[in-house]
Amino acid sequence: MSLISVLVVLAVCSRVYGNPQGCSYDSSQLLHTCNARAWSLPLAFGTFSPQPQRILLREVDGELPNGTPTGPTFSGFSSISTASFDSNYAPELIIRCTSNGQLIITQAAFADMGWVEELTIEDCDILSLPVQVFSNFGNLNRFAIIGGSIDAMVGDSFTGMNVEKMTTVPDPRGEFVIKNSRLVSGGFAFGALFSQSNVTSVIIENANLKSIQTDMFYALQKMTYLSLSNNPFTYLPTDLFKGINSLTTVELYGIPWACTCTNIWPPSWLESNNITMNGDAVCGSPTAYENVKMSLYDKEQCPQPDACEKAGQTGFVVGSICMTILDIVNYALLFATFVLSLVALGLVIHTKRQVGSAKDSKQKGKPNAKGSGLRRSSTSWNKVDDAQNVPT
Numbered sequence: 001m002s003l004i005s006v007l008v009v010l011a012v013c014s015r016v017y018g019n020p021q022g023c024s025y026d027s028s029q030l031l032h033t034c035n036a037r038a039w040s041l042p043l044a045f046g047t048f049s050p051q052p053q054r055i056l057l058r059e060v061d062g063e064l065p066n067g068t069p070t071g072p073t074f075s076g077f078s079s080i081s082t083a084s085f086d087s088n089y090a091p092e093l094i095i096r097c098t099s100n101g102q103l104i105i106t107q108a109a110f111a112d113m114g115w116v117e118e119l120t121i122e123d124c125d126i127l128s129l130p131v132q133v134f135s136n137f138g139n140l141n142r143f144a145i146i147g148g149s150i151d152a153m154v155g156d157s158f159t160g161m162n163v164e165k166m167t168t169v170p171d172p173r174g175e176f177v178i179k180n181s182r183l184v185s186g187g188f189a190f191g192a193l194f195s196q197s198n199v200t201s202v203i204i205e206n207a208n209l210k211s212i213q214t215d216m217f218y219a220l221q222k223m224t225y226l227s228l229s230n231n232p233f234t235y236l237p238t239d240l241f242k243g244i245n246s247l248t249t250v251e252l253y254g255i256p257w258a259c260t261c262t263n264i265w266p267p268s269w270l271e272s273n274n275i276t277m278n279g280d281a282v283c284g285s286p287t288a289y290e291n292v293k294m295s296l297y298d299k300e301q302c303p304q305p306d307a308c309e310k311a312g313q314t315g316f317v318v319g320s321i322c323m324t325i326l327d328i329v330n331y332a333l334l335f336a337t338f339v340l341s342l343v344a345l346g347l348v349i350h351t352k353r354q355v356g357s358a359k360d361s362k363q364k365g366k367p368n369a370k371g372s373g374l375r376r377s378s379t380s381w382n383k384v385d386d387a388q389n390v391p392t
Contacts, residue, residue, distance in 0.1 A: 022034055035059050042071055053089060060101055066109040067108065073109050077111075092117070105133055110136040114136060125149045125151075131159070134157075141172060141173050142173045145177070149184055155189045174199055188213075198222055209232070210232050231255065247275055258284060264297060
């Protein structure tokens with residue numbers, strides 16, 4: 001095939017799919033892929049045909065500009081028609097950097113991108129997350145930063161973005177993910193997740209998370225699943241999950257726990273609150289207990305709760321039983337009832353004996369009275385006979 005023929009075919013395909021410069025289209029995935037090394041910005045909505053539902057920006061290294069002279073990155077997307085979207089795919093934007101590529105973004109870079117329902121940033125060294133940088137996306141079914149690193153996060157970086165389980169997508173998730181992406185500061189900015197009150201799943205894995213604030217998750221009242229696996233923090237604040245009544249599963253694999261009697265609470269607390277903990281609950285320190293289960297450390301090094309503490313009650317320990325004040329009162333009443341029953345039984349027996357004795361005495365006295373009466377009667381008759389036999 002001649003070069004002219006190839007160019008003609010490419011031109012025809014370009015007209016059929018309407019690809020902007022540097023972009024290609026995979027109809028089997030409804031995916032427009034735009035290469036940052038070859039594109040010409042802005043990526044204008046009118047140049048996409050069919051209209052985009054899924055966009056992958058690849059080979060990114062540097063800024064996603066929000067205006068002239070090099071941008072903006074996107075334009076004209078306010079005209080998008082979500083009614084024509086294929087329900088088998090979530091409307092999605094994927095930003096994938098080149099190897100060791102950096103990413104500079106601002107809120108304005110994503111103007112008119114509220115149609116996106118899943119956002120993924122892959123393998124990018126994000127130099128900063130400014131205030132409300134993702135707010136133009138509005139509601140998202142899934143937000144994910146995977147690979148690379150994150151620097152200069154602020155408390156309002158995620159404000160304006162609402163991650164929730166969306167029923168308009170084929171796989172409702174409500175998922176906030178930071179995975180294999182190094183948090184340069186070793187943690188989240190204070191209050192960074194306070195705005196995500198509708199999120200149901202939080203995954204912060206292998207993210208160089210060294211410290212966790214006590215109230216980091218307090219606003220996440222709908223969170224059912226949390227994974228903090230493979231991070232270098234050594235303990236969790238004791239009130240970390242307080243008030244999160246929806247939580248059902250916590251993943252804590254690969255945590256180098258600093259075992260002290262105050263730090264080893266998660267396994268027992270989660271179990272007592274009907275929350276499944278998945279992970280290796282083993283000590284990373286002290287050295288004598290390295291790679292030893294928390295439960296053994298607890299048994300050998302920590303004061304064990306007595307029966308009342310285990311039951312969460314106030315009372316007196318008798319052997320392995322917790323006797324509360326109510327229990328003591330009940331036992332005292334039971335004992336008093338038993339004693340009174342014995343006294344009553346004794347009185348009944350004594351009364352019956354007295355009545356029996358009285359009856360016996362009465363029975364013995366009746367024949368004597370009758371005999372003396374007969375004798376008296378007999379004597380009287382004798383006297384009558386004697387009087388009748390006196391000679392005249």
